[in-house]
Amino acid sequence: MALKILWQIQETEKLQFRLEKQLKEDEVAKKLRDIKHKIINMQERVKGIKDKDNNLKHKGDILEQEIAGLNQEIKSINERLYTDKNTNFKELSAHTKQLDKIKTQREEVENKYLGLLEQREDLLNEFKKIKVELKSAQEEFKKLHKTYENKRANIRKVLESIPTARSELIESIDKKLWLKYLELKKKYPDPLSRVDKGICSGCHIGLYTDEINRLKKEIVFCSHCGRILIPGNSEENQSAC
Numbered sequence: 001m002a003l004k005i006l007w008q009i010q011e012t013e014k015l016q017f018r019l020e021k022q023l024k025e026d027e028v029a030k031k032l033r034d035i036k037h038k039i040i041n042m043q044e045r046v047k048g049i050k051d052k053d054n055n056l057k058h059k060g061d062i063l064e065q066e067i068a069g070l071n072q073e074i075k076s077i078n079e080r081l082y083t084d085k086n087t088n089f090k091e092l093s094a095h096t097k098q099l100d101k102i103k104t105q106r107e108e109v110e111n112k113y114l115g116l117l118e119q120r121e122d123l124l125n126e127f128k129k130i131k132v133e134l135k136s137a138q139e140e141f142k143k144l145h146k147t148y149e150n151k152r153a154n155i156r157k158v159l160e161s162i163p164t165a166r167s168e169l170i171e172s173i174d175k176k177l178w179l180k181y182l183e184l185k186k187k188y189p190d191p192l193s194r195v196d197k198g199i200c201s202g203c204h205i206g207l208y209t210d211e212i213n214r215l216k217k218e219i220v221f222c223s224h225c226g227r228i229l230i231p232g233n234s235e236e237n238q239s240a241c
């Protein structure tokens with residue numbers, strides 16, 4: 001009976017160790033960090049696109065003003081051409097040349113403006129694409145974070161219950177046995193070793209027949225590693241402990 005309680009204590013300690021480790025190096029936490037990194041990266045890309053688009057818009061406004069100015073110039077030359085009756089051939093030719101020059105200039109500016117619109121269109125498409133990815137990453141993060149927090153809360157709850165459960169178990173066992181357990185604990189994480197088919201599961205060395213026989217009536221220590229032996233399934237039926 002005492003060994004079974006001691007075994008329970010050891011299992012509780014193992015569980016505590018495992019849960020504390022889980023809290024420290026959680027796979028989900030790593031995944032959450034990766035998603036967070038991805039989100040920050042996408043947010044920076046979105047900001048970059050907005051900045052670039054603002055810059056293009058500003059350039060576009062300047063080009064629009066330029067086009068309006070050129071239209072105005074064309075309009076006034078045309079007016080002069082058609083309303084001034086006293087214009088001689090030389091002046092007429094100069095006006096026409098000037099008009100062609102400005103029209104070519106306007107075409108160049110308009111082409112520049114169209115190219116700019118295309119760039120803005122591409123940016124908008126990229127923006128929409130990232131926004132969809134960003135939304136999905138944010139949703140994934142939110143969902144995973146909730147699961148992660150619930151899981152951690154559950155682990156903490158179990159961990160909090162361990163000290164009391166452990167104290168209660170300790171109180172019910174023999175002091176000498178407990179002290180021996182603590183002494184061995186300095187050397188091994190598992191001072192209690194289950195015997196499996198005549199082999200100590202702590203050091204994996206076969207036990208002497210005498211040791212196995214004694215398991216039936218007393219507390220036996222492994223003659224190789226010194227661990228406290230607890231009968232396994234094959235030895236349990238014959239054991240008194």
Ligand SMILES: [Zn+2]
Binds near residue numbers: 193200203205222227
């Ligand atoms: Zn051993």
